[in-house]
Structures are given as structure tokens and as C-alpha cells.
Amino acid sequence: MGIFSLLMLGIIGIPIPDEAVLTFAGYLIYKGDLHPVATVAAAFLGSVCGITVSYGLGRTVGLYLVEKYGHLVHLRPAEFNRVHQWFDRVGKWGLLFGYFLPGARHVIALVAGSTKLRLPVFAAFAYTGGFIWSATFIVIGYFLGEEWVWVSTNVHRPLAIGSCSIILLLLLYWVVQRKKSYGK
Numbered sequence: 001m002g003i004f005s006l007l008m009l010g011i012i013g014i015p016i017p018d019e020a021v022l023t024f025a026g027y028l029i030y031k032g033d034l035h036p037v038a039t040v041a042a043a044f045l046g047s048v049c050g051i052t053v054s055y056g057l058g059r060t061v062g063l064y065l066v067e068k069y070g071h072l073v074h075l076r077p078a079e080f081n082r083v084h085q086w087f088d089r090v091g092k093w094g095l096l097f098g099y100f101l102p103g104a105r106h107v108i109a110l111v112a113g114s115t116k117l118r119l120p121v122f123a124a125f126a127y128t129g130g131f132i133w134s135a136t137f138i139v140i141g142y143f144l145g146e147e148w149v150w151v152s153t154n155v156h157r158p159l160a161i162g163s164c165s166i167i168l169l170l171l172l173y174w175v176v177q178r179k180k181s182y183g184k
Contacts, residue, residue: 026139095125
């Protein structure tokens with residue numbers, strides 16, 4: 001129940017070190033304290049519930065918030081329509097791989113819901129990504145065994161810094177493109 005709850009809250013956006021939880025769970029499997037199938041199932045279901053809640057929030061209040069407050073971040077309906085088109089073409093792949101980028105996994109489901117991405121498409125990509133992400137870090141924790149503490153503390157920070165850097169670069173690119181489009 002703990003793994004499920006922590007991952008669900010972490011995916012929604014509560015600052016929980018999700019990868020550390022998963023690698024620790026893998027370590028506990030290694031020690032024989034947890035059952036592998038039950039642990040992977042709890043992690044998968046927690047991540048799926050969390051991302052589904054985020055999608056639901058995006059679907060119900062996301063567009064309203066963009067329409068009401070989008071002007072504060074210079075997000076107008078035309079730009080939001082482009083985001084919707086992008087999601088239809090390639091954005092769904094972000095649901096699959098976004099789990100591996102801290103920060104991205106918290107936002108991408110909100111955006112998917114806001115753009116009214118169909119639930120079956122959302123579920124296919126997001127749930128597959130949730131399973132791959134959960135299983136990957138649990139397996140890493142299992143195979144690291146006693147070394148999981150060192151790796152968890154030494155990998156999480158560079159991963160977070162790298163992910164934030166990528167997000168900032170994408171944001172910078174978006175801002176530059178917006179300035180170019182307004183300059184025409």
C-alpha cells in the first residue's frame with residue numbers, strides 16, 4: 001500500500017523521489033522482504049492512478065485555466081491549438097517516455113487532458129510508460145542489491161539536473177519561437 005500511495009502522489013506532483021522509492025523496492029525484493037509480482041503491480045497501479053488523476057484534472061479544469069489565466073504566460077487559444085495538434089501527432093510518445101524525466105511526468109498528463117487527448121490513446125501510451133518505468137527502476141534496485149543507496153543518491157541528482165536542463169532548453173526554444181512568430 002505504501003509503494004502504491006507514494007507513487008500515486010509522486011506522479012500527481014507531490015515532491016516524492018519516485019525513482020528512489022522504486023529502487024528501494026527492488027532492493028527489498030533482493031533481500032526477500034517483498035514479493036516481486038506484488039511490488040511491480042503496486043508500483044504500476046500507483047503510477048497509473050497518479051497519471052490518470054492528472055489527466056482527469058487536465059481534462060476537467062485544464063482548458064478553463066488556460067482560457068482564464070493563459071494570457072499571464074502569453075498562452076493564447078491559437079498556441080493551445082498548436083499544442084493540441086502536436087499532441088495528436090507525437091505528444092503521446094511523451095506519455096510513454098516522460099516518466100523517465102522528473103518534472104515531465106508531472107505535467108504531461110495535465111497537458112494531455114487539457115488537449116482532450118482521447119482516453120484510449122492516453123491509456124495505451126501512459127500505462128505502458130508507467131509499467132516500463134516502474135519495472136525498470138525496480139529491476140535496477142534488485143540488481144544493484146546492497147549498492148542501491150549509493151546509486152540512488154548519486155544518480156537521482158544528476159538525473160534531476162539533466163531533466164530540468166532539458167525542460168529549460170525546451171522552454172527557451174518555445175519562448176524564442178513565440179517571439180519570432182510575433183515579430184512577423
